[in-house]
Amino acid sequence: xxxxxVILDYFSKLEEVSVSDIQQWLPQPEDAxxxxxxxxxxxxxxxxxxxxxxxxxxxxxxxxxxxxKNQDKFYNKNLKKIEIPEGFLQYFPDIQKLVTIFIDxxxxxxxxxxxxxxxxxxxxxxxxxxxPDNLGAGSIVTIGVGGKQYQIKAGAMATIPIxxxxxxxxxTSASATLMDKKVLSIEVVTGQLGLMVDARIx
Numbered sequence: 001x002x003x004x005x006v007i008l009d010y011f012s013k014l015e016e017v018s019v020s021d022i023q024q025w026l027p028q029p030e031d032a033x034x035x036x037x038x039x040x041x042x043x044x045x046x047x048x049x050x051x052x053x054x055x056x057x058x059x060x061x062x063x064x065x066x067x068x069k070n071q072d073k074f075y076n077k078n079l080k081k082i083e084i085p086e087g088f089l090q091y092f093p094d095i096q097k098l099v100t101i102f103i104d105x106x107x108x109x110x111x112x113x114x115x116x117x118x119x120x121x122x123x124x125x126x127x128x129x130x131x132p133d134n135l136g137a138g139s140i141v142t143i144g145v146g147g148k149q150y151q152i153k154a155g156a157m158a159t160i161p162i163x164x165x166x167x168x169x170x171x172t173s174a175s176a177t178l179m180d181k182k183v184l185s186i187e188v189v190t191g192q193l194g195l196m197v198d199a200r201i202x
Contacts, residue, residue, distance in 0.1 A: 025061035067105035127193030144170035
């Protein structure tokens, strides 16, 4: 059973989250007073699991800002990895969406491994993220995996499925760079999310 104290701990930081922080990430704008009340209710009852799509979107917007304001609790820059507490899945069961929110909130450069942190079973590898630098309009990133070539255009985000726990990949681009190189071969760890390539232009 996921540990509720994980969520309670991070939602306790909600006094640092403003209405404008939430508003920019909602699919549709909401009245500021209503949002203030929702934030207040979430501070009082952080353990409530949202059911409606609108409430889930609100929770995603909140957790995005909470992650952004507490990056050091999740992201290890030296080890280049992000650990997601398992308890988050009780409130945000869509792991693909949850990982995307961590990416948007932290914007880790280069190559980053994602792990699911369990108190009982230890960390579980979810996959690896690649975020190239020097992307411009028209840039194309080519990823080679298992004899196949995948082209990702600047502005796009793609997931390449990989069944092995580790894989040798190649990165090639005429303009973008990865770890300061336009051509790179490297081994990455993978998991249920495979290899994620974020070629969106910041």
